[in-house]
Amino acid sequence: MPVNATLATYSDWTYGAAVAVYVIAAVFYLCEQAFTKNKVKQRELVASGTQVAGTAEDGTWTPGLVVREQPSRAERLGRMGVAMTLLGVVLHGASLVLRGLATERAPWGNMYEYTALLTFAAVVGWLVLMRMFPVRRLGGFVLVPIGILMFLGGTVLYAEAAPVQPALQSYWLVVHVSVISVSSGLFLLPGVASVLYLLKSSGRARFAKLPDSDVLDRLAYRSTVFAFPLFTLGIICGAIWAEAAWGRFWGWDPKETVSFVAWVVYAAYLHARATAGWRGRPAAWVNTLGFALTVFNLFFINLVTTGLHSYAGVN
Amino acid sequence: MRAFLAFLRNTWRGLTAMRTALTLLFLLALGAMPGALLPQRSLNALKVTEYIAEKGWWGRLLDRLQFFDVYASYWFSAVYVLLFVSLVGCLLPRTWEYFKQMRAKPVLTPRNLSRLPHHASEELSASPEAVVARAKQRLRGWRLVEREEAGGARSVSAERGFLRETGNLVFHFSLLGLLVAFALGKMFGYEGQVIVQANGGQFCNSGVFNYDTFRPGLRVDGTNLNQFCVKVDDFHATYLHNGQAQEFRANIGYQSGADLDSGTWRPYPLEVNSPLRTAGDRVYLLGHGYTPLFTVTFPNGVTRTGETQWRPVNDVTLASEGATKFDPPGVTDTEQRRKNQLAITGLLAPTAVFRGELLDSAFPEDRDPAVAVDVYRGDLGTDSGRGQSIFAIDRQQVENGKLAKVARQNLRKGESTTLDDGTVIRFDGVRDWVSLQVSHDPTQVWVLAFSVLVILGLGTSLTIKRRRVWVRATPRGDGRTVVEVGGLARTDQAGYGEEFTALSRDLLEEES
Numbered sequence A: 001m002p003v004n005a006t007l008a009t010y011s012d013w014t015y016g017a018a019v020a021v022y023v024i025a026a027v028f029y030l031c032e033q034a035f036t037k038n039k040v041k042q043r044e045l046v047a048s049g050t051q052v053a054g055t056a057e058d059g060t061w062t063p064g065l066v067v068r069e070q071p072s073r074a075e076r077l078g079r080m081g082v083a084m085t086l087l088g089v090v091l092h093g094a095s096l097v098l099r100g101l102a103t104e105r106a107p108w109g110n111m112y113e114y115t116a117l118l119t120f121a122a123v124v125g126w127l128v129l130m131r132m133f134p135v136r137r138l139g140g141f142v143l144v145p146i147g148i149l150m151f152l153g154g155t156v157l158y159a160e161a162a163p164v165q166p167a168l169q170s171y172w173l174v175v176h177v178s179v180i181s182v183s184s185g186l187f188l189l190p191g192v193a194s195v196l197y198l199l200k201s202s203g204r205a206r207f208a209k210l211p212d213s214d215v216l217d218r219l220a221y222r223s224t225v226f227a228f229p230l231f232t233l234g235i236i237c238g239a240i241w242a243e244a245a246w247g248r249f250w251g252w253d254p255k256e257t258v259s260f261v262a263w264v265v266y267a268a269y270l271h272a273r274a275t276a277g278w279r280g281r282p283a284a285w286v287n288t289l290g291f292a293l294t295v296f297n298l299f300f301i302n303l304v305t306t307g308l309h310s311y312a313g314v315n
Numbered sequence B: 001m002r003a004f005l006a007f008l009r010n011t012w013r014g015l016t017a018m019r020t021a022l023t024l025l026f027l028l029a030l031g032a033m034p035g036a037l038l039p040q041r042s043l044n045a046l047k048v049t050e051y052i053a054e055k056g057w058w059g060r061l062l063d064r065l066q067f068f069d070v071y072a073s074y075w076f077s078a079v080y081v082l083l084f085v086s087l088v089g090c091l092l093p094r095t096w097e098y099f100k101q102m103r104a105k106p107v108l109t110p111r112n113l114s115r116l117p118h119h120a121s122e123e124l125s126a127s128p129e130a131v132v133a134r135a136k137q138r139l140r141g142w143r144l145v146e147r148e149e150a151g152g153a154r155s156v157s158a159e160r161g162f163l164r165e166t167g168n169l170v171f172h173f174s175l176l177g178l179l180v181a182f183a184l185g186k187m188f189g190y191e192g193q194v195i196v197q198a199n200g201g202q203f204c205n206s207g208v209f210n211y212d213t214f215r216p217g218l219r220v221d222g223t224n225l226n227q228f229c230v231k232v233d234d235f236h237a238t239y240l241h242n243g244q245a246q247e248f249r250a251n252i253g254y255q256s257g258a259d260l261d262s263g264t265w266r267p268y269p270l271e272v273n274s275p276l277r278t279a280g281d282r283v284y285l286l287g288h289g290y291t292p293l294f295t296v297t298f299p300n301g302v303t304r305t306g307e308t309q310w311r312p313v314n315d316v317t318l319a320s321e322g323a324t325k326f327d328p329p330g331v332t333d334t335e336q337r338r339k340n341q342l343a344i345t346g347l348l349a350p351t352a353v354f355r356g357e358l359l360d361s362a363f364p365e366d367r368d369p370a371v372a373v374d375v376y377r378g379d380l381g382t383d384s385g386r387g388q389s390i391f392a393i394d395r396q397q398v399e400n401g402k403l404a405k406v407a408r409q410n411l412r413k414g415e416s417t418t419l420d421d422g423t424v425i426r427f428d429g430v431r432d433w434v435s436l437q438v439s440h441d442p443t444q445v446w447v448l449a450f451s452v453l454v455i456l457g458l459g460t461s462l463t464i465k466r467r468r469v470w471v472r473a474t475p476r477g478d479g480r481t482v483v484e485v486g487g488l489a490r491t492d493q494a495g496y497g498e499e500f501t502a503l504s505r506d507l508l509e510e511e512s
């Protein structure tokens, strides 16, 4: 299995470019957030013969009313942010594809590649959420941690394009690692939303500009509810793979253990949201803890402890 | 007695309350964590011993509290048993409720719809019958009943998403099933490891003594193992330039069932990720290493070859260490024989590099093997009754002077060294060995089946939303009809706002 060095180099370049573009996008979003006024009220009544219906930001239906906002400075910045994010996603995706072509295998065989896929899933997930919730201007808070992860991935964790070791040559790798990285990446979104929720609901004036805590809560819930079954599936695929590779489907290897703990914490989050006295802030804390564990699992467990999950690729 | 029953009932209620379940979930997460941070006996017993020695009283305290056997500890077991008791207590009434609801009609339309979280109303020119017909049309696929109310009013109660509860119950029951299957597997399963020489070496699963290490489940006594044999014909490994392994393969033959009697060997390419599955057991290729081949020519002219596996001390370069031991040949007197035993110990490098006199391995492949050996002569202590590692000599024998170092030498393949008594030791190169693991777990397919149900239940329960909608059409007397719509999201409010808005818009618009 030779590695195509040219493609590998292009993959590295597009990766770097994606990071740079995300940083620019983050700056746009952060400016948008900074310029956003506390309450946007620039609705105009449109006099027209037929009944027109518009859906306002908060989802209430107002017959005969159309929301037309003059593209303010904040609005323009936000749109530029979205454009940059889309460009970043294209570059990021290209980098993954090129890496795969260069090594002729699924491009998630070491920690660098894993981080790249994880962040890709996070950005794509964010783009989807942005269409569902009026939260565009929070893009900066999402892209900053993504940028940091990608930077660490591209420097500290970087590994040359190469074939993977025998334990990783299995189609279960393709399924398990991709599902786990995608779900971990998606967990970044509720993580960020929950932190913002905690800030917003602390009631300090400084955070007044953040969207309603209700919106943040729903955003966290919806993204968790999407990521959690995926994560469960990832763990199950991991167990199937472990049965073939290590002789047992579950052995409390450090990585398995922390995944289990994170899984239980997310289950606790879902329960908390259904338990009186646990909704709101406590649930947001639980969700934040879940994401902290996910990150801990990615970095600490792979780099510090010695387990069977030896695909770190960092010596 | 009454007080006791009340106590029981309260305990049961407390245990099955949602907040108890939540607390227990946290405790489970918290309790599992030390297993990732502290060394565990089940994974690496040696490391645990070292850790305890290093930490002193603190280590011993942790050990007393079972922190090195977390998943078998009393406290961890207590948490999950309580959690599952709580789960059963939670599930039974819910299942009961579930079946009751399955047959029940959607609930009566509340008197005052404007009290509901979602509400809209309008006056329309259509008749109540027409309004209701339209509502039923719009709510196709929902479970609904139409009711007549006082004063000529009509109402429709509709609900949707019953499958959510189904999914939720399937999910929680499957968790129970999964735990039970897991526990049974631990009881009736076993795991054993054995090293086999890769030049036709054989292993038969006929008894636990054939294993180097054997870990039985609680209900396994080592008799009645599934019968099969394997024979390792050869071993291949390929590596990248940087020494990273690319492929491992052991060509083996195996026999089980009728083949055991007929002596037929069936070939199987044993690779990482593709275990041999036979006779209800699985055989894995876990690792490999080298056996240095030494030919010793004793002073009396007799030669012996030593073929003892050495163990890798560096996973990347496969530098290995070990001890190849010999009894002097042709000595009948046991006392004499014991005094003249020989051991070759030291370091083996499959691809040798020398830094001065110091040997190290540059590459894991058998390209240019060499050994740096210390040769000991004397009493190895094999008859002392103390257990001996096959990879080392008994240091105590050296310390009390019964075993003496008689040579230290670097040998490349083919080179030899002569001891003071004329014994010649030649290093003839290396041979591969493989370490195999045999695993037996009679319930793992059940675990898999329940996992699949877990996923299906979870997916259903999290994607389906439970909604209720009521429509009431009340004639006003002047030919117009007051239409009220009320909605309740029983789970996951998110998104119901828009959904309800769209629905009420459809129902409250004048038909054109």
Ligand code: HEM
Binding pocket: A264, A266, A267, A270, A271, A273, A274, B016, B017, B018, B021, B025, B083, B084, B086, B087, B088, B090, B091, B167, B168, B171, B172, B175, B457, B458, B461, B462, B491
């Ligand atoms: C063994 C540990 C448990 C785990 C891992 C677990 C996990 C979960 C998960 C992931 C969900 C969300 C998915 C869904 O709505 O179906 C959930 C929901 C639920 N669980 Fe559990 N559960 C456990 C034990 C319990 C216990 C003991 C109870 C009863 C006290 C319980 C009651 C519920 C209820 C009522 C819901 C529905 C919440 C809602 O409507 O959103 N669970 N559980």
